[in-house]
Amino acid sequence: MDFVLVESFTNYIEANIVLGNLESQGINCWLKDENTITVIPIYNTVLGGIKLMVAEDQVEDARTILEQLKEEKKKYYHCPKCNSSNIEFITTNRKALNWLAIFFTWSLGSYALGVKHVWHCFSCDAEFEEPLDTSPVMDVNEV
Numbered sequence: 001m002d003f004v005l006v007e008s009f010t011n012y013i014e015a016n017i018v019l020g021n022l023e024s025q026g027i028n029c030w031l032k033d034e035n036t037i038t039v040i041p042i043y044n045t046v047l048g049g050i051k052l053m054v055a056e057d058q059v060e061d062a063r064t065i066l067e068q069l070k071e072e073k074k075k076y077y078h079c080p081k082c083n084s085s086n087i088e089f090i091t092t093n094r095k096a097l098n099w100l101a102i103f104f105t106w107s108l109g110s111y112a113l114g115v116k117h118v119w120h121c122f123s124c125d126a127e128f129e130e131p132l133d134t135s136p137v138m139d140v141n142e143v
Contacts, residue, residue, distance in 0.1 A: 002056045003056065004059050006052050006059060012034055015050040019031055021065065027061060028058060029058075031051065032050070077135075079119075079121035084121055087119050087131055088119070
């Protein structure tokens, strides 16, 4: 059986949540490079993240489910500046300080990249550490 790369993650928790959702709906899938990146996080950039591999004959179903999960997530997370839900967690190296960090780490013999993970709003172009979270909070007495 052949497997196809469908999505890549920088966070092993999010990767496992998506994996569990897909498996619960009968999708045959697994996470490539999860153990390496979890143990040595600096390899995340080099290896291209934790890769969600899906059986070739189930790729379309998996992509449909992933789109539904992304739309559900967008309902609850918003830009703190303009309140748009058109946001995404990205890797950026555009800031001058990051380029300076790249130069110094490279010149000192360490090849760590000066990248930063931030949330980016595609509506107002703002970058921020945490989005506004409007997800419903569950009361422990409800369980």
